[in-house]
Amino acid sequence: MKESPAIHVERLKQVYGSGNTEVIAMRHASMSIKYGEIVALLGPSGSGKSTFLTAIGLINPPTSGQITISNQLVLNGSKAMVNLRNFRKKHIGFVFQKSNLIPFLTARENVQITLEINGHSKKYAKNRALDLLSEMDLADRANNYPPMLSGGQQQRVAICRALANKPAVILADEPTAALDSHLGQHVMKLFRDIAHKYGTAVIVVTHDHRALDVFDTIYEMEDGIIKPGQIPQVI
């Protein structure tokens, strides 16, 4: 595990609208996550979790603050220091609440497309996709289209896709929300294994308090502010 953080965010602020309609969705959000660390971000709806995720996912740049990924300053306020699309496709993987697979591609092709977009050869992309699916026990489902897969299988394909490009950071937004508790726990453990095995920093935004024991660090977000959290007493 490298000592420098995989992702470091400092004093992120996101303001929507202006004047009377101004809304501060996120304020002074800071976080530093090491390679191989798995982090949970908890918080009620409207607390700013998605805003934070889209900011560090380089989808929706913040109004101010800094984002450094893999030792490279990527965003200084709303100013991009690199080509965000190119940087995002090389360094960040996404997993969503719903599996969000492309319906007209098979499981293998959903993973393969990420690699081809990144300029890898078709042969390499195909082999890597099959390897990843095998690791997730999905080899026999490689040629199935998403609707033919169960919710858990779809989510594992989505994880393969996020992993395909060996990113520094994986961002997961409520990845277990559409799964039952057993599958939910399984997926969370999968994230922990991925983080530890591949040295990827994993940030999971979740409401699911049943599997918080897999996380190395827990943050809570409320009214746009991130603060260190703890495993709730109910667990």
Add this chain to the structure above:
Amino acid sequence: MNLAIKDIRHNLGRFIFTSIGIGMLLMIVMGMGGIYRGIIEDATLLIDDIGADIWIVQHDTRGPFAELSRIPQNISYRAQVIPGVASARTFVQHTIQRQYMGKQLRMSVVGLDWPIDKGGWIPLISGERLSQNHYQMIADKTLGLEYGETIKLGKNRYTVVGITSNMISSSGDGIGFFTVQDALNIQFDTSGESIRLERTSRGVRMGKSDLGLKQPALIEFSQQTSSFLPVLSSPSVSAVILKLLPGTNPKQVMSIIRGWDDVSAFTREGERQLLLTGSVEKVRKQIGLFRVLLTIISAIIMALILYTLTLDKIHSIALLKLIGASNWIILKLILQQAFILGISGFGIAYFLGLKIFPHFPRRVILSNDDLIQLGIIVLIISVISSLLGIIKALKVKPNEALN
């Protein structure tokens, strides 16, 4: 990975039905072009095929196709002696509509100057040329007559000795080729009672004239059959057509004929232009405009289909953008689908057209030039109609994949 093909493969049924729909629409566009081409071909067929370099017609008329023309048959003798003329033939054309075998039979009757012209230029699919001066005909297959069949027209029966195809008049009627004499007999067929009344009337007029009063024998003479009367001319023909000797300048021959005050003359190209700017002009324009309108409608429908197809994929497009796909990848996805849809629609249109158009009452000609032109138009339509979808897709933000 070709995303366009992957998407089509996954939604193959929908794509096939959409292609068939587009194909049928394009088939109509193709058909309109074919009808347009057919009208021009039919109108100019005789002019192009009969082998005439110059047409002599009634003075100050634009005959014989654009308007009625009647000239004496003996003009052909006068024309024959012009230097540079290889042959001069009389030509007759008129349209008849008769009841035959319980159905209406419309036929464009064309008279050939037998034996100079036995119909050697007519492409036969069965049978032979006209071998005698009377009672034979060559029929276009659209007339529904069969080889060896006889048909009564006027007082005479005519035997079909040859069958031809694609010999259609500018009005869309199949052509029946006869000798000039038979064509005139069909045109000027008169009932026995009319002939008797005319002869009696002629006798009465002669009896009242000074000549009849002085020479009563002329009253009986005037009541003979008209071909025996030197004062009555033989029936007029529609035109006299000239074939020039190789190397002859048509302008020189035309200048001689222009010196004659009783006829007008046109070159082959002049006669073509008279038809295209005359009798078929409005139909030609109407079909041409209708074709343009259909092309625009096809473009709008294709645009809506492609826009809907893009909307269906909007979430996938956002997802592709999120995982780093460039705009070019998205653009390719939509454009390739537009091209595949356009090309498959064009193929279906062509295939359906080949099967359906031959059953149309008038000729629908799919010329290579027209097909290439329509193919290019379809490709342009594909690009233009995909613009709506492309604009929509390019506006999609990656974070829409998160919703």
